[in-house]
Amino acid sequence: MKTADPELMRAMNRLSVLDVIRRHGPIARVEISERTELSPTTVSAITASLLDDGLILPRHEGDIRSETVRGRPRVMLELNPGAARVVGAKIAANRMVFVVTDFCGTVLATLTLPIRIDRQPISVVADIVEDGVRRCVLDAGLSLADVHSICLGLPGVIEHRSGHIRSSPILRDSNVDFAAEMSSRLDTRTIVESDATAIALGHHWFGRARDLEDMVLVSLEQTLGLGVLHNNRVFRGAGGLSHNLGDLVLGMNSEGVVRLSSQAGETAILSFQHSEARFAEAVRLGRGMAHAQALIEADDSQLITAAVRAGETIGFTIANIVTLFAPPRVIVVGSSLALGELFLKSLRDAYALAMPPSLHDVSELVFDNSGDDFWARGAAAVALYELYESPWSTTGPASSF
Structure with missing residues (x-):
């Protein structure tokens, strides 16, 4: 034995x-x-x-x-707040948000770079990330030598352990060893994490799940992400893989499999109105969902149809997740919440309809509109959590790269 x-x-x-x-x-x-x-x-x-x-x-x-x-x-x-300092970042298609925190997770500095990266080669993206990290650390009155770890959160399918980005909607390259690239550039251990996992841990540490040891988070951004916490620990797939909820198969039609992203993803919702110049410009600048809400309030039939369909599909999906995991709380975050009450009502109604009677009172459904700084702080929490797990000596955490 x-x-x-x-x-x-x-x-x-x-x-x-x-x-x-x-x-x-x-x-x-x-x-x-x-x-x-x-x-x-x-x-x-x-x-x-x-x-x-x-x-x-x-x-x-x-x-x-x-x-x-x-x-x-x-x-x-x-x-001890001064035991370590880390950097967390949310990397999106049209902006980057950085935070520096102490060992307790208290934010020391923030920086937002409104810059579009979704058509840039990975070397240019790495340049911008490096500049953002360095500027935010400087704003905190520190140098990179004072920083113990960095975590970059971004959408896509990511191998947490290796730092490989298998695919991401904001990068034109795939199978990128981004953690190694940034660790080398910054001479500091750099972790690459799914943004959904990062904000899930952020809510566990600082937000709507501080009182829980188990929870599920559904992220409705450029990708549909899933964060799962079990027994106070983040649950990941083989190799530390993130969960890309948008790849979930809903069924088949004459064109092949139908995935969740094609019914409820940001691209699927916004594709209806690309012919309208002002709306297309809002989408290009990352403000598509807010503009879509205004059109929904103006009774735009195409967007109303898209929002209701997305809400219903997400509601059914969350009901399936609750049926599988029975978490005490499901937190829903992301840009799709900007679609407003029409979207939320369709989601709630579909969720209630799909829930088995035996589980109807198991999970609390919570909607959260935390800003980008909170997403970046969640990435910082990932970095802190790994420091907590690391072997330490009296001179700091042992290097693992």
Whole structure:
């Protein structure tokens, strides 16, 4: 009978303790033991190591100088904000948004570059990303030598472990080893992640899922993405593959398979009005959904049909996801929410119709309009999470590239 790898178990226990301190600190060791179900001895050993590495700080409750206070002051533990700094970014077709955060995820600087990249060669995209990272780090009063890790979130099919972008609607190249390219340029470990996974972790750390250990996020942007959290950890496919929900097959017709993206993706919704010059310009500038909402309110029949069809298809898809995973909460994010109440009503109605009666009260459906800064902060959370998992010495995290 095989036994668990002791090193792996120590790493998992360390991560568990650090995450409890992040979520509930300042917190006493006894409460950490209760929340992690680790023995007080194990918790004491782990927290002593975290203190030595400078990842956490002690906070004394009570005044140790007062002779009137009996007994020793209670020692509470909290994260050390200065233990590390990371960069997170949301890379979209017509803009890039960067944030720098400390070890607690507090934002130190933000930068938005309104620039179109979807027709540029990968070398040009890399140049722009590099400039954006460097400028945002400088705005935070830091240098790249002060940054421990960088995470770039973008739409598409991405291998988290290798950093390969298999495909992305914002890049004209495919099978790009973007993590290696950016790590070399910036001389800093760079992670490439699905933007849907990044904002899912962002909501778990900072947003609408802070109270949950399990949740599902559906992203309605240029691609239809899926983020899944299970037992406080991001669930990914083989090789760390992201989940591209838009590739889900709905059925077949005379032209072949019908995928979700062809019914509910941004391109499918906006393609109806490309003949109208003003609308086409809004789409080109990344403002298509907002303009579409205005046309829907003006009773444009084609866009109303497209929005209702998209809402119904997404509603049925979410019902299928809930049937499979039964998460306590499904968070829906992305540009399609700008279509307004007509879209949302069709989504809710289809979801209610498709849900099995036995599961009708299992999942809460939440719609969130977080801005680009929050998406970038989610990418920073991915970088921080990997730092939390990394082996540390007193000089910082061990290099893994």
